[in-house]
Amino acid sequence: MKQRLVYVAAAGIVSPLGWGLDETEEALCADRTAIAPLDIFSPLQGQPLPAGQVKDLDSSPVPPRAHRLAREAARMALHGQPEPPDAIVLGCTTGGIFTTEEQLRNKEHSPDGYRSHGLLSLVEDIANLCHCTGPALTVSTACSSGAVAIALALNLLRTGQARRVLAGGVDSLSRLTYYGFHSLQLVDRNGCRPLDAGRQGLAVAEGAAMLLLTTEQIEQPLACLLGAGLSCDAYHPTAPHPEGKGARAAMQAAIEDAGLAPEDIDYINLHGTGTPDNDLAEARAIASLFASPPPLSSVKGAIGHSLAAAGAIEAVVSCLAISRGLIPGTVGCRQPDPAFAFTPEMTCVQRPVRTVLSNSFGFGGNNGSLVFGNLAHQHPPLPSSREAWLAIHGSACLTGIGLLHETFARLQEGGSAGGRFPDADLAQRLPARLIRRIKRLARIALLLAGEARSNAEGQDGPDTVFMGTGWGALSETWDFLQGLESSGEQFPSPTDFVGSVHNSPAGQVAMLLKATGANVTCSGGDYSFEQAFLAAQTLLPETGQSAMLLGVDEAHAEFTPLLDWSIGTGDLADGGGGLYVNRDREQAKCLARLAYYGRGGGDDLPDRLFAALGGAEYFHRHSVVLFAGVPAAMQAESGPQLERLQHLIGHSLPVCRYRDFVGEFASASAIAAVLASQCIETGRVPGTLVGGADVMLGPESRVLVLGTGQCLTAMEFFRP
Amino acid sequence: MNELIEELKTKLIELLNLSSLTPEQFDAKAQLVGGELGIDSIDVLEMVVMVDRDYGVLINSQEVGEKVFASVASLAAYIESNRAGGAT
Numbered sequence: 190m191k192q193r194l195v196y197v198a199a200a201g202i203v204s205p206l207g208w209g210l211d212e213t214e215e216a217l218c219a220d221r222t223a224i225a226p227l228d229i230f231s232p233l234q235g236q237p238l239p240a241g242q243v244k245d246l247d248s249s250p251v252p253p254r255a256h257r258l259a260r261e262a263a264r265m266a267l268h269g270q271p272e273p274p275d276a277i278v279l280g281c282t283t284g285g286i287f288t289t290e291e292q293l294r295n296k297e298h299s300p301d302g303y304r305s306h307g308l309l310s311l312v313e314d315i316a317n318l319c320h321c322t323g324p325a326l327t328v329s330t331a332c333s334s335g336a337v338a339i340a341l342a343l344n345l346l347r348t349g350q351a352r353r354v355l356a357g358g359v360d361s362l363s364r365l366t367y368y369g370f371h372s373l374q375l376v377d378r379n380g381c382r383p384l385d386a387g388r389q390g391l392a393v394a395e396g397a398a399m400l401l402l403t404t405e406q407i408e409q410p411l412a413c414l415l416g417a418g419l420s421c422d423a424y425h426p427t428a429p430h431p432e433g434k435g436a437r438a439a440m441q442a443a444i445e446d447a448g449l450a451p452e453d454i455d456y457i458n459l460h461g462t463g464t465p466d467n468d469l470a471e472a473r474a475i476a477s478l479f480a481s482p483p484p485l486s487s488v489k490g491a492i493g494h495s496l497a498a499a500g501a502i503e504a505v506v507s508c509l510a511i512s513r514g515l516i517p518g519t520v521g522c523r524q525p526d527p528a529f530a531f532t533p534e535m536t537c538v539q540r541p542v543r544t545v546l547s548n549s550f551g552f553g554g555n556n557g558s559l560v561f562g563n564l565a566h567q568h569p570p571l572p573s574s575r576e577a578w579l580a581i582h583g584s585a586c587l588t589g590i591g592l593l594h595e596t597f598a599r600l601q602e603g604g605s606a607g608g609r610f611p612d613a614d615l616a617q618r619l620p621a622r623l624i625r626r627i628k629r630l631a632r633i634a635l636l637l638a639g640e641a642r643s644n645a646e647g648q649d650g651p652d653t654v655f656m657g658t659g660w661g662a663l664s665e666t667w668d669f670l671q672g673l674e675s676s677g678e679q680f681p682s683p684t685d686f687v688g689s690v691h692n693s694p695a696g697q698v699a700m701l702l703k704a705t706g707a708n709v710t711c712s713g714g715d716y717s718f719e720q721a722f723l724a725a726q727t728l729l730p731e732t733g734q735s736a737m738l739l740g741v742d743e744a745h746a747e748f749t750p751l752l753d754w755s756i757g758t759g760d761l762a763d764g765g766g767g768l769y770v771n772r773d774r775e776q777a778k779c780l781a782r783l784a785y786y787g788r789g790g791g792d793d794l795p796d797r798l799f800a801a802l803g804g805a806e807y808f809h810r811h812s813v814v815l816f817a818g819v820p821a822a823m824q825a826e827s828g829p830q831l832e833r834l835q836h837l838i839g840h841s842l843p844v845c846r847y848r849d850f851v852g853e854f855a856s857a858s859a860i861a862a863v864l865a866s867q868c869i870e871t872g873r874v875p876g877t878l879v880g881g882a883d884v885m886l887g888p889e890s891r892v893l894v895l896g897t898g899q900c901l902t903a904m905e906f907f908r909p
Numbered sequence: 910m911n912e913l914i915e916e917l918k919t920k921l922i923e924l925l926n927l928s929s930l931t932p933e934q935f936d937a938k939a940q941l942v943g944g945e946l947g948i949d950s951i952d953v954l955e956m957v958v959m960v961d962r963d964y965g966v967l968i969n970s971q972e973v974g975e976k977v978f979a980s981v982a983s984l985a986a987y988i989e990s991n992r993a994g995g996a997t
Contacts, residue, residue, distance in 0.1 A: 426951065626926065868952075
């Protein structure tokens with residue numbers, strides 16, 4: 190398979206600077222700043238801090254502000270397009286949080302008020318808007334989310350899994366992020382001054398931007414997406430590595446991925462947040478990679494820091510630089526820091542630009558760099574023969590009753606393992622110092638990662654981390670918002686804010702295992718683990734790297750019943766699964782691939798899943814056991830899906846409804862995946878799981894872990 | 910002053926979840942930030958919030974912070990000399 194060139198066919202952008210490409214270009218050329226005192230809500234204490242707020246946005250709470258921003262950007266990017274994209278990848282950190290905050294303050298006790306909280310609601314909303322029936326994926330890696338989403342989209346296209354992908358990022362302003370960055374003393378009261386000697390921090394902002402990426406050759410693309418590089422500092426939850434080690438690795442990987450050398454880059458769009466530490470670390474990384482850096486600048490003094498949207502907004506800025514020939518100025522910077530080995534562009538310059546490197550870095554030491562170029566800079570296609578399957582070398586799971594051993598034993602006895610593993614027992618299994626500042630979700634993730642790592646005997650530590658979580662760190666998010674409200678907005682906890690980001694657990698895992706490669710967290714409700722699986726399958730290189738693949742959720746007594754419709758009045762359950770994977774078949778315990786991910790509620794979803802697996806022939810050739818994920822709230826959709834699938838298969842298969850055994854929670858499918866792998870390895874599915882005799886598994890047997898309901902997914906497990 | 914030091918030890922053990930430490934083992938003169946306890950910039954911010962909330966004393970510059978959080982003893986001394994009605 191040849192590596193395909195990826196074109197930016199169209200783009201949409203809604204930022205504090207304006208709506209659409211033309212307004213954005215005009216504001217950039219005028220060196221205008223949109224940063225002004227916050228006015229979408231009134232702080233109880235003190236004067237409103239400077240922020241980047243989108244103007245003229247309808248302010249009613251439903252759908253949430255983030256959804257509105259995303260809709261506008263998607264409409265622009267898809268305007269005039271004859272067919273929907275094959276897939277969508279959206280970076281987002283806080284979803285519908287601004288509306289959730291209002292509901293919590295109003296003591297809204299019905300889950301109805303929280304339907305649009307999760308990140309899945311956001312990407313599904315966009316997928317419905319444009320009638321996309323392929324994967325609609327989320328990436329939540331803090332302030333690098335937008336860039337990481339675009340990197341994932343690039344590799345979906347290169348590996349031929351999609352021909353057209355809508356990719357970008359979105360975040361709205363919220364109390365969580367406004368007070369969160371304030372509690373970290375990272376907000377500059379004088380507005381944002383990137384790279385300035387006197388810089389004192391960022392300005393929290395909002396926005397959305399999307400690129401329509403395609404491998405179909407088009408005459409006049411905005412630009413080409415030439416390469417992407419991802420890395421993790423594995424150093425500290427918030428502070429960048431002081432020498433910018435991870436930043437350098439991401440930039441270098443992106444430039445190499447584009448088939449270029451540092452001297453081929455015409456312009457660097459800096460992450461340049463305006464915090465003292467970020468700008469210094471980034472400057473050092475650039476000085477170590479570029480013998481003589483090209484023109485560079487940061488647009489965050491003009492726009493503010495729009496968090497997950499930033500990487501996507503700056504991807505659009507990069508495309509404008511190339512298509513319209515401009516290098517934006519560093520608005521806000523008056524006195525460039527003499528500590529840097531370069532001087533940034535101070536004002537916008539009109540000149541031809543052939544290639545742009547755009548940086549985005551985030552909490553958890555999460556780094557993403559993108560390289561864009563004009564058509565003249567398309568590099569010779571590189572061979573890419575990436576296999577779809579992942580080789581499983583180690584696994585671990587945690588249920589209400591314990592780890593894999595206890596869980597499997599309980600299931601074999603015909604019992605249930607659902608529940609909430611006690612906090613005290615969880616803490617006992619981890620070093621006190623390691624978990625001092627983290628709460629339940631990150632603790633579960635660390636336990637699983639450590640167990641799966643030691644279960645992968647003879648393998649090196651993993652290089653990369655992929656994690657799915659349906660709802661993220663609920664304890665930290667809840668505690669932060671409660672602390673904010675109970676103290677009259679004076680004393681929210683900075684530690685809780687840091688821990689509240691969805692990728693905090695994956696960042697902790699990276700520090701524990703020294704995993705400095707890609708670090709991707711997906712948050713797709715009941716399909717979060719499947720999304721992380723697809724990301725791992727797409728991004729893990731053919732050789733030389735291994736990954737820790739996790740699916741984790743925590744049950745929170747107050748928050749979970751508001752968010753997860755499947756809980757109802759039932760018992761809370763949580764936990765997750767971890768798989769140590771790479772591409773090496775030798776001594777692998779099991780092979781696995783995500784065979785299908787579809788969405789959209791169409792009646793033909795089961796037919797498409799059936800065809801993707803290979804149709805009737807597949808089910809003749811293999812004896813198949815189904816592990817069916819049927820979320821309680823999705824019975825009405827799931828039932829007909831499973832019936833249709835059984836009808837297509839034509840004969841009855843052993844079926845395990847795994848949520849009956851491990852409980853109702855978003856990433857229950859990660860436990861199902863670990864159990865499937867365990868069954869393949871031992872050659873037997875316990876009869877207690879499928880309501881009959883033990884099923885013996887031969888070399889041709891397959892275990893399919895299905896996700897049903899809003900989306901329909903299939904993970905396939907088989908012997909090496 | 911000693912009373913305040915003891916009070917701070919108990920508060921910090923709870924605030925920073927230093928569960929392996931008892932107040933008796935907590936050396937008031939030992940390096941607090943960047944020392945053996947693994948206390949770093951995030952913990953400093955958490956302590957800034959606590960000092961403001963519980964003692965009404967603001968610490969809003971990194972330079973002041975570095976001196977104040979050098980040890981439990983220096984933190985106690987700073988609170989003592991800056992809180993309303995405290996020693997001058």
